[in-house]
Amino acid sequence: MTKTKEIDPRIERTRRVVLDAAAELVGECGFGRASIEAISERSGVARSTIYRHWPERSDLLVEAVGKRVGPVTAVDSGDLRTDLLQVFSHLGNLLSSEPTKSVAASFIAEAIRDPELAALHAKFTEKRRATSITLIERAISRGDLPKTTDPSAMADDLAAPVFFRALILHQPIETTWIESHVDRWIEIYQST
DSSP: OOOOOOOOHHHHHHHHHHHHHHHHHHHOOOOOOOOHHHHHHHOOHHHHHHHHHOHHHHHHHHHHHHHHHHHOOOOOOHHHHHHHHHHHHHHHHHHHHHHHHHOOOHHHHHHHHHHHHHHHHHHHHHHHHHHHHHHHHHHHHTTSOTTTHHHHHHHHHHHHHHHIIISOOOOOOOOOHHHHHHHHHHHHHHHH
């Protein structure tokens, strides 16, 4: 029988405090100003302790953002529209609320300037994008979409306007907008 290793509650608390401080700083100041010194000062945790858990600042920041955004949950109701509404309503809610909206904008901007963050941003995005691609692939195999549908292209077509509306236009992502957006793209792809 394999024993599960118990994690010291003090270590868990320290990690949580550091991740919260890092996420707050990214939301307030952006990735560029969320230094280990600033995170240490905000969290009250020594820099050496932070470095012990996260040897690279970028790993700490990406983990903090991931915690703030939450895990990606796979959906499979058996209905394409229902699944897409769930995924993109969740995305719309995240991008409509602070500090998540500021964190997302900062992550995108800093990934342009910092090659290390760019690689982590790509990995972070791909993991979340895979959820949409998988549910579109399932819809194709059920016959809800034509076999010629490109799941990656459809996932991008659905996601891009949500980001544009939230981060460029600074407009709210209402349920009715998400519904009409999803319905429009389903209709476009079903007619090709």
